[in-house]
Amino acid sequence: MSGGDWPDIAGTIVEGVHHLPIRVYYEDTDFSGIVYHANYLKFAERSRSDFLRLVGIHHSEILELDPPLAFAIQKMDMEFLAPARIDDLLEVESRYITARGARLEIEQVIKRDGEPIWRAIVKAACIDTDGRPRRLTAAMLEALGPHVAAASHPR
8 A cells, every 4th residue: 555545543633632543452461351551551652653653753763863862751650440351442542741842741541432441641751862861853843833732831
């Protein structure tokens, strides 16, 4: 398939909120058919990455900058509200609420049938390959700006 024909597997951004559908597969569960706790982190990571991809920030491209840049999670506060099970259809909602300096703050909720089953506040940093914080580039701030509640505005 050509790029234009490929289905919207990166989800969609509606009014600043990224929506990513996830189906729970056997590989996502433990022996009881319940989603293994670490897999919620994988679902959330996919949504954060796809949000960035949709606004034009590609991990492979920022690694080619001088200096090469990446994102690292600094802190994550999460809450498990209800278990997801094999074959469930989930939706990951990600809202980038702050983008300034080297910092990103993201609110994420995983829902089943519109009801939250997991939520987190994620603090990430833009870093160089030596692990030192680096300011978000002007291009990153421009790409994020229309979708972030507090893009580059001091609190």
